[in-house]
Amino acid sequence: MDVEDVDMSVSSSRTISRDDCYERGKYLIVFRVNRVEFWLEELDSLLDMAGLDPDDVYDRSSASLERPFLRCWFPDDSKAKLVASRSALIRFIIELWGWGSTYDEVLEKISGAPEERKKKYLEDGHCLPWRMDAFAFGRKLSTAEQEDRRNKIAPINLKGPIKMRHENLTQFYILENVQPPEFNASGIPFHVYFGRLVASGIYDIIDKMTLKKRNFLGPTSTETELSFLMANQAKAGKGKIILDPFVGTGSLLIPCTYFGSYCYGADIDARILEGKNSKNAFSNFDQYGLQKPDLWRMDFSPRGCCIRAPPEGLFDAIVCDPPYGIRAGARKSGSRRKLIKPVPEKYKENHIPQTQVYESYDLMPDLVDNAARLLVQGGRLVYLLPVATETYTDDVLPKHPCMKVVANSEDFLTMKISRRLVTMEKILSYDINKQDMYRQETRKHANLLKDNNELPGKYGTEGTKLTKADRRAMKKETREQRRKRKVEKLTTDS
Numbered sequence: 001m002d003v004e005d006v007d008m009s010v011s012s013s014r015t016i017s018r019d020d021c022y023e024r025g026k027y028l029i030v031f032r033v034n035r036v037e038f039w040l041e042e043l044d045s046l047l048d049m050a051g052l053d054p055d056d057v058y059d060r061s062s063a064s065l066e067r068p069f070l071r072c073w074f075p076d077d078s079k080a081k082l083v084a085s086r087s088a089l090i091r092f093i094i095e096l097w098g099w100g101s102t103y104d105e106v107l108e109k110i111s112g113a114p115e116e117r118k119k120k121y122l123e124d125g126h127c128l129p130w131r132m133d134a135f136a137f138g139r140k141l142s143t144a145e146q147e148d149r150r151n152k153i154a155p156i157n158l159k160g161p162i163k164m165r166h167e168n169l170t171q172f173y174i175l176e177n178v179q180p181p182e183f184n185a186s187g188i189p190f191h192v193y194f195g196r197l198v199a200s201g202i203y204d205i206i207d208k209m210t211l212k213k214r215n216f217l218g219p220t221s222t223e224t225e226l227s228f229l230m231a232n233q234a235k236a237g238k239g240k241i242i243l244d245p246f247v248g249t250g251s252l253l254i255p256c257t258y259f260g261s262y263c264y265g266a267d268i269d270a271r272i273l274e275g276k277n278s279k280n281a282f283s284n285f286d287q288y289g290l291q292k293p294d295l296w297r298m299d300f301s302p303r304g305c306c307i308r309a310p311p312e313g314l315f316d317a318i319v320c321d322p323p324y325g326i327r328a329g330a331r332k333s334g335s336r337r338k339l340i341k342p343v344p345e346k347y348k349e350n351h352i353p354q355t356q357v358y359e360s361y362d363l364m365p366d367l368v369d370n371a372a373r374l375l376v377q378g379g380r381l382v383y384l385l386p387v388a389t390e391t392y393t394d395d396v397l398p399k400h401p402c403m404k405v406v407a408n409s410e411d412f413l414t415m416k417i418s419r420r421l422v423t424m425e426k427i428l429s430y431d432i433n434k435q436d437m438y439r440q441e442t443r444k445h446a447n448l449l450k451d452n453n454e455l456p457g458k459y460g461t462e463g464t465k466l467t468k469a470d471r472r473a474m475k476k477e478t479r480e481q482r483r484k485r486k487v488e489k490l491t492t493d494s
């Protein structure tokens, strides 16, 4: 039995025969080799949105972050397309015809694959064009090697003309999983998959919207890929109402609007909302022809947040990159002075209150409590939290009786700092009479965050500016750290 047959032979709630490895692993998801820690979390959110239970679609225990392949099941191509059409991390999905450790095994599997999968393409008289491409993950195949791989699959005898481009082109892929030579010796199998392309992810859209090609509004803009991932975690979609309470240049609301949500944003800094040289947060929405969000100046701390919500909640999701000293420090309304003079009547209309430092260990519990109050039942809070990698434990995340963490993954920034992408879901309705109790509960964890999340000053905590050299060093360190982790993981696995 092939390693992939074992992978898929898990019990499943679907009513298909237990030995049907062709059906259970009918599709193969091929991920982009990027932000691997987020692969499954994004997939789970997208499956949920497509009305599918992740446990029915794939076996989590068989998923490995070391290879970008995941065998799975969809009821039909349309569901696979739906999932891919939103994904920032899925490269493409193929309908799998054959797999194995050698090309002979692959051909054997193809010949045993269900007829309805292949019939149309192997029948005499089939006249639609097709093309076949070969890729290896782990090394680059030369043109001659690609030709060699195509020749190995040629015996299946696909009908119809071969074309490079055509509007009705059927695309086939030969995909090799090759470990670099230093790991091959440790017995990690070489693996080949063959199948028909069903759907592609949306990397081309993310690439079009990349910050490099966007009107520059300020250094706080969240990267495009991460913004799309957060929109997917928030389950942004048609008609959903979404708030970013720390909106800055509005980059998190771009993918949410792109997916059809109505978006609102608030920021304590009126200057960032107004922009300069006729460029502001709206400019990016104009650039992409997207509906502009409603933006207003507001402090999201309990003293400043003036959003009222009905008991059943208001927003389907809250997405944010809270200020954390690295790129933009947090402020809240108030003054450190003992004696505060009243605002003269004539200035009251346009008065913007003074602000003072808002520590992250105060901000985080406030954010979660505000979200619990403002979200509808089942609504999601998706936020980023920079953490000191060495001291981080899940305990530092703020807890709330009405909210539960549904996803939490790590994005490495440097050796010492990483960023958690946390998704919480509202599970209980918020009883305003219990607000004091909720706030006390949520604050209990604030001290843990305070004591265990000291971010090194060199990396830009409050008041420190990163130099170009710092940034270069951070990037180098990150690359080095990733490489080390990969080597360690592969060595322990083998």
Ligand SMILES: C[S@@+](CC[C@H](N)C(=O)[O-])C[C@H]1O[C@@H](n2cnc3c(N)ncnc32)[C@H](O)[C@@H]1O
Residues within 6 Å of the ligand: 220, 221, 222, 245, 246, 247, 248, 249, 250, 251, 252, 266, 267, 268, 269, 272, 298, 299, 300, 301, 320, 321, 322, 323, 324, 327, 328, 329, 330, 331, 332, 333, 358
């Ligand atoms: C990390 S930035 C957000 C970046 C944003 N995602 C973007 O794409 O530009 C944090 C933002 O929170 C704002 N901010 C700080 N304290 C705030 C508060 N108490 N209420 C609302 N906004 C606040 C800052 O002005 C800053 O624009």
